[in-house]
Amino acid sequence: xxxxxxxxxxxxxxxxxxxxxxxxxxxxxxxxxxxxxxxxxxxxxxxxxxxxxxxxxxxxxxxxxxxxxxxxxxxxxxxxxxxxxxxxxxxxxxxxxxxxxxxxxxxxxxxxxxxxxxxxxxxxxxxxxxxxxxxxxxxxxxxxxxxxxxxxxxxxxxxxxxxxxxxxxxxxxxxxxxxxxxxxxxxxxxxxxxxxxxxxxxxxxxxxxxxxxxxxxxxxxxxxxxxxxxxxxxxxxxxxxxxxxxxxxxxxxxxxxxxxxxxxxxxxxxxxxxxxxxxxxxxxxxxxxxx
Numbered sequence: 001x002x003x004x005x006x007x008x009x010x011x012x013x014x015x016x017x018x019x020x021x022x023x024x025x026x027x028x029x030x031x032x033x034x035x036x037x038x039x040x041x042x043x044x045x046x047x048x049x050x051x052x053x054x055x056x057x058x059x060x061x062x063x064x065x066x067x068x069x070x071x072x073x074x075x076x077x078x079x080x081x082x083x084x085x086x087x088x089x090x091x092x093x094x095x096x097x098x099x100x101x102x103x104x105x106x107x108x109x110x111x112x113x114x115x116x117x118x119x120x121x122x123x124x125x126x127x128x129x130x131x132x133x134x135x136x137x138x139x140x141x142x143x144x145x146x147x148x149x150x151x152x153x154x155x156x157x158x159x160x161x162x163x164x165x166x167x168x169x170x171x172x173x174x175x176x177x178x179x180x181x182x183x184x185x186x187x188x189x190x191x192x193x194x195x196x197x198x199x200x201x202x203x204x205x206x207x208x209x210x211x212x213x214x215x216x217x218x219x220x221x222x223x224x225x226x227x228x229x230x231x232x233x234x235x236x237x238x239x240x241x242x243x244x245x246x247x248x249x250x251x252x253x254x255x256x257x258x259x260x261x262x263x264x265x266x267x268x269x270x271x272x273x274x275x276x277x278x279x280x281x282x283x284x285x286x287x288x289x290x291x
């Protein structure tokens with residue numbers, strides 16, 4: 001067990017301002033996230049976290065679904081910080097009344113405090129109750145003019161560990177005869193290339209063998225195709241990153257996943273690794289390893 005000070009991120013704010021989006025983003029960047037934790041349980045929850053080495057970054061999402069509990073939030077935060085074993089950061093998500101009304105009408109839901117279905121009254125009452133915690137917040141993010149994508153990027157910019165590269169590529173080879181990979185973002189079919197399977201001395205080996213690799217990659221049609229494929233990916237990848245994608249899976253398929261797809265995937269992984277973190281998987285190769 002460790003007594004080192006750990007990070008606690010408390011996400012709260014107006015209902016409809018984006019707490020669900022925030023919870024998903026924080027999970028994606030490595031936070032252990034607990035949603036809808038009653039404030040009165042915050043101390044007990046933190047006792048469990050502080051006694052474990054498994055959690056370094058923790059986030060709790062707290063809202064006003066249980067009004068009677070919420071008034072205890074500031075007291076619980078102050079109590080934790082007085083113990084000296086936690087650095088609590090409060091993120092308050094806000095939006096204008098007009099925007100919140102529009103969002104609730106769009107989803108056909110009501111805010112937690114909307115008595116008798118009076119939507120605006122519920123929002124106004126919630127804003128009054130949340131005033132003290134908003135004043136205590138370390139970050140106040142107004143999402144009135146933000147799309148979910150823009151809110152995601154704002155949170156990534158603020159809370160991502162910038163020593164960690166959030167985007168990576170997996171290059172996969174596979175055989176169509178065994179089925180297409182369902183998790184691939186881009187699938188390229190290379191069954192039109194010359195097939196080493198029909199060369200008796202190459203048939204037993206895979207594209208990991210230099211003889212097979214050279215046979216595939218030295219062909220003029222392979223070179224023409226490969227350079228166009230690499231150019232396509234190098235053009236598209238910055239767009240994927242801009243859209244917030246964290247992992248791109250590029251699958252290269254031939255008939256059995258033994259020769260052509262393996263060779264192409266090997267070369268593609270080498271070239272893409274010059275600019276991005278790359279993992280490579282040869283899904284079918286183990287089927288062909290001679291016992």
